[in-house]
Amino acid sequence: MVNPINFNGFIAGWLLLLGALIGIYRALYYYKRVPEPGKSLAKRTLISLLFFGLGSVSAIIDSLTPRPLWFLMVIFYTLSYAAILSTIFLSLRAVATSIEKPEGVKERSTAQKTPxxxxxxxxxxxxxxxxxxxxxxxxxxxxxxxxxxxxxxxxxxxxxxxxxxxxxxxxxxxxxxxxxxxxxxxxxxxxxxxxxxxxxxxxxxxxxxxxxxxxxxxxxxxxxxxxxxxxxxxxxxxxxxxxxxxxxxxxxxxxxxxxxxxxxxxxxxxxxxxxxxxxxxxxxxxxxxxxxxxxxxxxTKSGDAKDASDKSPEEGGRATKEEAQEAEPLRREEKAKE
Structure with a gap:
């Protein structure tokens, strides 16, 4: 019988385990279907969820037995957080690398940059x-x-x-x-x-x-x-x-x-x-x-960045709408000819 004193821990452990199992299922789904390098990301996520699931099992067992198993929960949850944080920081580093530009580098025109x-x-x-x-x-x-x-x-x-x-x-x-x-x-x-x-x-x-x-x-x-x-x-x-x-x-x-x-x-x-x-x-x-x-x-491409800086958001939106309005009658006329 479940110890009434640890009933809340028992319920919490099962809810955490259920969340871990759902996450593991989704991670396996992507691991089997996405090509590299997506598989490595799915693999890291899967490892983190497995540790999280083991921590949840430890919480369930701890609620059913008088023997304390808090040290197992600490170990597994810590490993789970470490795995998921490493993936997050790796993602942030990739984003930072893609948007950072060296200071002092000036934008060049398309004609100068082509050669x-x-x-x-x-x-x-x-x-x-x-x-x-x-x-x-x-x-x-x-x-x-x-x-x-x-x-x-x-x-x-x-x-x-x-x-x-x-x-x-x-x-x-x-x-x-x-x-x-x-x-x-x-x-x-x-x-x-x-x-x-x-x-x-x-x-x-x-x-x-x-x-x-x-x-x-x-x-x-x-x-x-x-x-x-x-x-x-x-x-x-x-x-x-x-x-x-x-x-x-x-x-x-x-x-x-x-x-x-x-x-x-x-x-x-x-x-x-x-x-x-x-x-x-x-x-x-x-x-x-x-x-x-x-x-x-x-x-961010230099040409695109320069175009974006030359136009305000209102001017860019207005130009796009005007081009679309000019092109639409031509397209309708072309479809009518066909």
């Missing part, structure tokens, strides 16, 4: 060639793509504002597939112009990542053989430049025969496998930082 970037940011990508993704990539993948490459160019049916709002990543170059006469838009029927801009970007940057979505939109203005030849030509350029090309190829946008043609050139790869391969080019600290804060911008 230096070519010299310092050219990196050997751990993966080359062309691949297809069936599911739309996550923001974490785009953060890693920017980190391991010398630049990210996106060709999309979405406008730049829509794309950045969805993924929280600023591409180095963006081509909006649209006939609207606005900045960064490009006529989808002019495949040779798109190819030329991609080649120019690779010539300037070195090993880059080329990401395509909205392929079905290209086939509205070009027949499929022309689109396929265009994609194959871009892939050949990408391979010569030791770069990486990713296309978003959802199931059902092309017929089976057309899908087979594209998949022969663009091997299907899932995001988890892609992240695992790309993370090999990251330092352990940086990989862990992106795993923790992949949905946030990894660091």
């Amino acid at each position: 230096e970037r070519n010299e310092t940011r050219e990196k050997e990508l751990p993966l080359h060639g062309g691949y297809s993704l069936r599911k739309e990539p996550s923001a974490q993948l785009f953060h890693i793509l920017k980190e391991v490459s010398s630049g990210l160019i996106v060709v999309s049916r979405k406008s730049r504002e829509e794309w950045v709002e969805k993924f929280g990543v600023q591409p180095d170059e963006f081509l909006w597939l649209s006939r609207a006469d606005v900045e960064n838009s490009i006529d989808p029927s002019k495949l040779h112009v798109i190819q030329g801009k991609i080649l120019q970007f690779m010539e300037q940057r070195g090993p880059v990542v080329v990401y395509f979505d909205g392929l079905e939109y290209l086939t509205l203005y070009n027949d499929f053989p022309a689109v396929a030849k265009f994609l194959f030509a871009v892939k050949d350029m990408v391979m010569i430049k030791n770069s990486l090309m990713l296309i978003h190829l959802p199931e059902g946008i092309f017929d089976k025969k057309q899908e087979i043609i594209l998949l022969r050139e663009f091997e299907e790869i899932n995001e988890e496998e892609l992240i695992k391969k790309l993370s090999q080019a990251l330092s352990p600290e940086r990989a862990e930082e992106i795993a923790l804060f992949g949905v946030l911008p990894p660091a």
Whole structure:
């Protein structure tokens, strides 16, 4: 029978154990499903919760027996706090590293910084060639793509504002597939112009990542053989430049025969496998930082910081709204033509 004097301790111990078991279940869930370096974070959390659970078991046993077991509770709870605090401090260090800037370093203009970037940011990508993704990539993948490459160019049916709002990543170059006469838009029927801009970007940057979505939109203005030849030509350029090309190829946008043609050139790869391969080019600290804060911008870019400082929040919001209002009638007119 439960000692009435320790009944409160008995209830408290079971509640703490229940919380620990729920946490262990969630930690195991993420440990089995997330790629590295997320597994190491889940592992640290799991260790902390196991110690916490052992401390809770000690509290339950202590409430049921006259023999004091307070020293076991002290040991296990202390180890649990130490494990979780080490993870928290590691996370804080990653955040501090990402936002700190050396004092005395002045912002440079984009035109001045481009040559230096070519010299310092050219990196050997751990993966080359062309691949297809069936599911739309996550923001974490785009953060890693920017980190391991010398630049990210996106060709999309979405406008730049829509794309950045969805993924929280600023591409180095963006081509909006649209006939609207606005900045960064490009006529989808002019495949040779798109190819030329991609080649120019690779010539300037070195090993880059080329990401395509909205392929079905290209086939509205070009027949499929022309689109396929265009994609194959871009892939050949990408391979010569030791770069990486990713296309978003959802199931059902092309017929089976057309899908087979594209998949022969663009091997299907899932995001988890892609992240695992790309993370090999990251330092352990940086990989862990992106795993923790992949949905946030990894660091404040000088160009973005300068633009933000030049405009007040009200001016920035007003400019964005005005651009959206100007682009909206053009998009409606384009949809009406289609």
